[in-house]
Amino acid sequence: MKKMSSMLAALAVTAGMTAQTHTFDINTSKVGGPIPSTMYGIFFEDINYAADGGLYGELVMNRSFEFPNHYAGWDISGNVTLKNDGPFKRNPHYVRLAPSGHTDKYTMIENRGFFGMGVKGGEEYRFSVWARVPDGGTAKIWVDLVDNATMSDDQKLGNVGVELSGKEWKKYTGIIKPKKTFAKAHLRVWADSKVTTDVEHVSLFPVNTYKGHENGMRKDLAEALEQLKPGIFRFPGGCIVEGTDLATRYQWKNSVGPVENRPLNENRWHYTFTHRYFPDYYQSYGLGFFEFFQLSEEIGAEPLPVLSVGLSCQFQNDITRGKKEDEVHVPIDQLQPYIDDVIDLIEFANGDPATNQWAKLRADMGHPAPFNLKYVGIGNEQWDYKDNPVFTKRLKIFLDAVRKVHPEIKYIGTTGPDSEGDKFDMLQPRMSELKVDLYNEHFYRNEEWFLKSGNRYDNYKRGKGAPKVFAGEYACHGKGKKWNHFNAALMEAAFMTDLERNADVVEMATYAPLFAHVEGWQWRPDAIWYDNLRSFKSCSYYVQQLYSLNKGTNMISLTMNGKPVAGNADQDGLFASAVYDKNTNEVIVKVVNTGDTDQPVTLNLKGMKGTHEGHFTIFQSHDLTAENTLDNPIKVVPMTGKTTFTAPVNEVVVPARTFYIYKIKK
Secondary structure: EEEEEEHHHHHEEEEEEEEOOOEEEEEOOOOOOOOOOOOOOEEOOOOOOOEEEEEEOOOOOOOOOOOOOOOEEEEOOOEEEEEEOEEEOOOEEEEEEEOOOOOOOOOOEEEOOOOEEEOOOOOEEEEEEEEEOOOOOOEEEEEEEEEOOOOOOEEEEEEEEEEOOOOOOOOEEEEEEOOOOOOEEEEEOOOOOOOOEEEEEEEEEEEOOOOHHHEOOOHHHHHHHHHOOOOOEEOOOOHHOOOOOOOOOOOOOHHOOOOOHHHOEEEEOOOOOOOOOOOOOOOOOOOOHHHHHHHHHHOOOEEEEEEEOOOOOOOOOOHHHHHOHHHOOOHHHHHHHHHHHHHHHHHHHOOOOOOOHHHHHHHHHOOOOOOOOOOEEEEEOOOEOOOOOHHHHHHHHHHHHHHHHHOOOOOEOOOOOOOOOHHHHHHHHHHOOOOEEEEEEEEEOHHHHHHOOOOOOOOOOOOOOOOOEEEEEEEOOOEEEEEHHHHHHHHHHHHHHHHOOOOOOOOEEEEEOOEEEOOOOOOOOOOOEOOOEEEOOOOHHHHHHHHHHHHOOEEEEEEOEEEOEEEOOOOEEEEEEEEEEEOOEEEEEEEOOOOOEEEEEEEEEEOOOOEEEEEEEEEEEOOOOOOOOOOOOOOOEEEEEEEEEEEEEEEEOOOEHHHHHHHHEE
């Protein structure tokens, strides 16, 4: 965040008033209920090449030759043959590289990566491969990182030789240090010209991954997550939990254990959009549930895994249009394996390695201590039909079964894909009847919806027996402007004052989606964008970060004329909320002006007197369509400054189209 000039700071806190002042009564002497530590978090789904080709550090696509087109991502030359009796049961394919029979014909395989491979000059990259010499003896393969389009005499950016020996499969590694930075590199593996070799699971990772893990995350993207200071991390989706069909649903047990033996899965987004189609979109499961749990721990977020409730994607398998329920969804009497998946996952995360096989697997993977899992989502964006509770009848069976074994876990249901309407109205009371701990609401809506929804949670049911709310997927989709422009982020900031004001009802919220590759996206807006080397944080990212970093510990009442400040008819486009942070002894006031006119505001700090030091943050753009880009990643960013506040009455001007945060030392 940028530091603001003293001149701009003076304008930010001023007494010069010409219009009708809006008085915000802020009761600093009466601290309200706690704000959940999970209040603001992140939601990961493998859409837009978020995993392979994104957060997951692997640079090789189709590294085990398991795509339906086994050479997808690869160019081959010379004497290359595909075999299917490899060392890994769930990834049986490999390639045999044999001499071509001619001294000037070379056997080679070349991988194109995900839209190329981004490599940085002077940094180290770890090449690894499982290989053998089937006839015995020794062999040597050469591995090059190349720039195919260079005008230099040599295409190589860097290379390494790898010595192989023996008939048994073994893992070999080598370090390549490219001499220059290049976003579109390829990887070439040259065969021994005289000896046949077999290679499987051909891999290339930056050595410098997040936290240095060998099977690690791309550092800049993982650090962007850490910098959000998220309280909750929902994974692995989304619609991929359901799958286009049951066979392609996300199965967590396939995503753990040795990475070489994790089977390929077809991505649910593979076939979805003909207008933005990516035919080679699969999940290697290299970024699996162990890595998700580990990443949650390292960025300081509570893990929230989501598992299938036995329903495939209902959008793609609509039983009201002729498909039979038991043909596209799991029959009621066959749910036990899916229920076992939930129970076994809790054991994988929290169990004792001495008494449970899944907990032992966690320990074998390098984490003997439990991950301290507290939340589990069952089902994603499911719904019922008026004459058939297809979702809730399954959910009840799950809840009855898993609660008997693990009553300590909080279980999360859903109110479907809509924020209102028939599905929502039907499901919301059913979540209470089923006594879920939380239910997941989704709303991708336009500016008008966000402006009219500032009081959404003010009248939600409270008290004993009322489930908490998880605002699990939301974003402002601008009318005709469905991208990450500033105005959409401003609408989100305004709406989030309602989340904060009602933290006794809303336990967690996650913007969505999280990631998008600029060459591989199918859905926007998104929080973080990237190419093979660079990344930028969207305006929406900064709104999420500002709320998370200024979450406070307790609610404080903030009203105008006795009502919440929520963009109501007499409030001139203003939204506001206030919290107290007992760790820093600060009152934090958030004000969003969504209108076209500067608005004078009086902060009536009840319970405070005198002069108080403080800070402010302003997030503003005079161009409402402005957005950050790879070439200008800090075009629109928050600015901060120091100031003083008078109490109880402090007068400020909130400029048009601005998100302001005031932090006042109590």
